[in-house]
Amino acid sequence: MSDAAHTEMWEKLNLDISAHEGLLEVLGKFYGDIYLSQENRLNGMEYLDFVLSEVHGLRIKEIQDAKATGKKVIGTFCVFVPEELTLAANAIHVGLCSGADAGTDEAEKLVPRNTCALIKSFIGFKLARICPFTESCDLVVGETTCDGKKKAYEAFGKLVPMHVMEVPQTKTTDAKQLFKAEVLRYKEALEELTGVKITVENLRKSISVVNEKRKALQRLSRLRAADPAPISGRDALLINQVSFYDDPERFTQSINTLCDQIEERIAQGGGVVPAGTKRLLLSGCPMAVPNWKLPYVMESSNAVIVGEESCIGSRNVRDLVDDSADTIEGMLDALVDRYMKIDCACFTPNDERMVNVQNMVKDLNADGVVHYALSFCQPYAHEAIKLQDVLSQKGIPMLSVETGYSMEDVEQLKTRVEAFVEMLD
Ligand code: BJ8
Numbered sequence: 001m002s003d004a005a006h007t008e009m010w011e012k013l014n015l016d017i018s019a020h021e022g023l024l025e026v027l028g029k030f031y032g033d034i035y036l037s038q039e040n041r042l043n044g045m046e047y048l049d050f051v052l053s054e055v056h057g058l059r060i061k062e063i064q065d066a067k068a069t070g071k072k073v074i075g076t077f078c079v080f081v082p083e084e085l086t087l088a089a090n091a092i093h094v095g096l097c098s099g100a101d102a103g104t105d106e107a108e109k110l111v112p113r114n115t116c117a118l119i120k121s122f123i124g125f126k127l128a129r130i131c132p133f134t135e136s137c138d139l140v141v142g143e144t145t146c147d148g149k150k151k152a153y154e155a156f157g158k159l160v161p162m163h164v165m166e167v168p169q170t171k172t173t174d175a176k177q178l179f180k181a182e183v184l185r186y187k188e189a190l191e192e193l194t195g196v197k198i199t200v201e202n203l204r205k206s207i208s209v210v211n212e213k214r215k216a217l218q219r220l221s222r223l224r225a226a227d228p229a230p231i232s233g234r235d236a237l238l239i240n241q242v243s244f245y246d247d248p249e250r251f252t253q254s255i256n257t258l259c260d261q262i263e264e265r266i267a268q269g270g271g272v273v274p275a276g277t278k279r280l281l282l283s284g285c286p287m288a289v290p291n292w293k294l295p296y297v298m299e300s301s302n303a304v305i306v307g308e309e310s311c312i313g314s315r316n317v318r319d320l321v322d323d324s325a326d327t328i329e330g331m332l333d334a335l336v337d338r339y340m341k342i343d344c345a346c347f348t349p350n351d352e353r354m355v356n357v358q359n360m361v362k363d364l365n366a367d368g369v370v371h372y373a374l375s376f377c378q379p380y381a382h383e384a385i386k387l388q389d390v391l392s393q394k395g396i397p398m399l400s401v402e403t404g405y406s407m408e409d410v411e412q413l414k415t416r417v418e419a420f421v422e423m424l425d
C-alpha cells in the first residue's frame with residue numbers, strides 16, 4: 001500500500017492525521033531500539049516485524065475490506081471476552097492495545113488522575129483519534145473486572161458503542177451461573193449485531209480455531225524451558241501481543257513455523273543468549289503494545305525472560321476449551337468452564353495464581369520472578385505482597401516493581417533489576 005493510500009484510509013476513519021503520524025514515528029523508533037537491535041533473532045521473527053510495521057496499514061486495510069463485505073469488528077480489553085463466540089458470529093475480534101501514554105490530559109477529565117495507565121490509555125487513544133482499531137469497531141466489549149475499568153466504561157460508553165459483560169469476583173457455583181448468563185447475553189448481542197446465528201457448526205469451528213492458536217502459543221512457551229533460551233522474552237511478548245489483533249489462522253500457522261525453527265535451534269544447542277544467563281519470569285499486569293519498557297530493562301541487565309505470567313502471556317493461553325460437546329448448551333458450558341479458570345487478580349480469593357506462578361518457575365527453570373504492577377493498579381499491587389510471601393517461603397527470589405508508561409524511571413528500574421540479577425548469583 002502506498003503512503004497516500006494509507007493516509008486516505010486513515011482519513012476515512014477520522015483519525016487525527018498529524019497526531020497519528022507522531023505516534024507511528026515514536027513507535028517505529030521505539031521498535032528499532034528495543035527489537036531490531038537484538039542479536040541472534042530467528043528468521044521467523046520477520047513475520048512479526050512485518051505485522052507490526054503494517055499494524056496500522058495492511059491489517060487495517062484487511063479489516064476495512066472485511067467490513068465492506070458486511071463483517072463486524074469487536075474490540076476488547078480483557079481475556080474474559082470469549083473470542084470463540086465472536087468468530088462464530090463471523091466477526092473480527094481485536095484487542096485494543098492501551099500500552100502507551102496518549103491523550104492523557106483529556107482522559108483525566110473523564111477518569112480520576114490516580115487511574116492506571118492502561119485505562120487512561122484506551123480513553124486517551126479514543127479522544128486523541130489515533131487508533132484505527134478503535135475507530136474500526138462496531139462494538140467495544142468491556143467487563144466488570146477491576147473497579148477502575150468498570151467505572152471507566154461508564155464514561156467510555158458515551159464515546160463508543162459498548163457492551164459490558166459482568167465478570168464475577170469469586171468462583172462459586174453461583175458465580176459461574178452468573179458468568180454463563182453473561183456469556184449467553186454476549187452471544188445474543190453478537191447475533192443481533194451481525195445477523196449471524198451461532199450454531200453448533202460455526203461454534204465448533206471457532207473453538208477449534210482458538211484452541212489451535214492457544215496450542216501454538218503453549219508450544220512456544222514449552223520450548224522456552226531450554227537453556228540457552230532460544231528466543232528473547234521481548235520477542236515472545238511481541239508474539240503474544242500480536243495474537244490479539246492478527247488473523248487467528250494465519251497467526252497460528254506462522255507461530256508453528258517459528259516453533260519449528262526454535263526446535264532446530266535447540267537441537268543445535270543454540271540460543272539467543274549464552275547458556276547460564278539468569279532466567280526471569282515476568283509476572284503481573286498485562287503488557288499491551290508498545291509497553292516494552294520493563295522487558296527491555298530486564299534483558300539489558302544480564303538476564304533473559306523465559307515466561308510471562310500475564311494476560312498477554314500464560315493467563316490467556318494456559319487453558320483450552322473442551323471441544324467434546326455437541327450441543328450449544330454443552331459448548332457454552334465448556335466456554336464458561338474454561339474462562340472461569342482465568343486467575344486474574346480481580347478474583348478473591350485467587351490462590352490458583354500463587355500455584356500457577358510457582359509451576360511456571362519450575363517448568364521454565366526460572367531463577368527468579370519480577371512482579372510488575374501498573375501504578376494505581378490495586379488488584380495486582382495486593383497480590384504482589386501475597387506472592388512475595390508465598391515465593392519467599394519456597395526460596396524463590398522476587399522483585400516487586402510498580403511503574404507506568406513513562407520512560408522517566410528507566411534508570412532507576414535498571415539499577416533495581418541489575419541488583420536483583422546480581423543477587424541471583
Ligand atoms: S483478566 S488482568 S485483562 S482484567 S492494570 S485495568 S486490573 S487497574 S488489566 Fe486485566 Fe482482564 Fe484481569 Fe487480564 Fe485494572 Fe489493574 Fe489497570 Fe488492569
